Amino acid sequence: MNLKASWTRAWLALVVGTVGLALTVSASAQVETTTTTTAHKASVQTTVESGEVVYVSGNDLMVRASDGSMRHFANVPESVRVTVDGQQLGIHDLKPGMKLQRTITTTTTPKTITTVKSVTGTVWYISPPSTVILKLEDGSNQKFTIPKGQKFDIDGQMVDAWGLKKGMKVSATKVVEEPIVDVSQSRTVTGQMPPPPPPPPDVPILVVYVPVSAPAPAAVAAAAPPELPKTGSELPLIGLLGFLALASSAGLRMARKSR
Numbered sequence: 001m002n003l004k005a006s007w008t009r010a011w012l013a014l015v016v017g018t019v020g021l022a023l024t025v026s027a028s029a030q031v032e033t034t035t036t037t038t039a040h041k042a043s044v045q046t047t048v049e050s051g052e053v054v055y056v057s058g059n060d061l062m063v064r065a066s067d068g069s070m071r072h073f074a075n076v077p078e079s080v081r082v083t084v085d086g087q088q089l090g091i092h093d094l095k096p097g098m099k100l101q102r103t104i105t106t107t108t109t110p111k112t113i114t115t116v117k118s119v120t121g122t123v124w125y126i127s128p129p130s131t132v133i134l135k136l137e138d139g140s141n142q143k144f145t146i147p148k149g150q151k152f153d154i155d156g157q158m159v160d161a162w163g164l165k166k167g168m169k170v171s172a173t174k175v176v177e178e179p180i181v182d183v184s185q186s187r188t189v190t191g192q193m194p195p196p197p198p199p200p201p202d203v204p205i206l207v208v209y210v211p212v213s214a215p216a217p218a219a220v221a222a223a224a225p226p227e228l229p230k231t232g233s234e235l236p237l238i239g240l241l242g243f244l245a246l247a248s249s250a251g252l253r254m255a256r257k258s259r
Contacts, residue, residue, distance in 0.1 A: 031119045039182075042109040053098040059091055063100060084191040097194030102187060109182045118173040128161035134170065 051071065055062035061073040081088045082100065094100075121134030124141055133143045151158045164170075 031117060033115065033117045035116075036114045038112045038114065040110045040112070042107050045106045045108070047104045047106070048101065049104070050099070050101045053094050053096050053100060055096065056091070056094050061091065061094065080189070082189045082191045084193060089191070094191075095194060099192040099194075100189060101191070102189045105186045107184045107186075109184075111180050111182055113178045113180060115176045115178070116173065117176075118171065120169075120171045123164055123166050123168045123170060126161065126164045126166065128164070130161070132161065132164060 049065065051063040051065045053061070054064050054070070059074075059076045059078075061076050063071050063073065065071055076091045078090060080091060082090075082094065084098070119134065119136070119142075121136045121142070123132060124135040125131075125133035128146075129148070130146050131143065132146060133141050135141050146161050149160075151160055157163075
């Protein structure tokens, strides 16, 4: 593994000794690398968006947002689901007038990636204050760059690169910490069916009166018999009455005489 460039800004600790590496280096792997990730406290942000379905054609969706703006969602995936009244609906099940609400939960987690690289070897060449060549356990030589001002612990004494000597058994460890931010999002979409159409308004009932001529009564339909023509006068009747009066008078006289 080439560490010429990567060791220029790293922490290089050279500890003299034949034993006691913090990380064991095997004979086959001259440089060992371990990486650990530490997660710190996460922050959660929730955003809620609402709107009304205006137009659906194939996988294209047009929604009127709560602020009145129009939003076009092109090529909505078939996998997208909307929860409406407990049912999972797809893009082809949406209808104009449906109310949609999308909840976006964003979780931001800061993390620290710690990479530890260690190597064991024998000082083969030292060019203070910046260069050292180690002979590794497989017999190969590898050059490392020493950061400026680096101190080394040798037999309990802190020395710089000038204190290194050829033939010393050393272990080198490089620790790199890299902060990163992990951002993840989860989205849920719920909806409501459009309200039912309103009932028709109350319309007053107009009563139109159409006069109908009643048929003539049956009794009236029969024509009254025509009056008989007058063929004589009342004189004969008067004469008859006078005759009866005379006759009664004569009868009364005869009755008186007989008494």
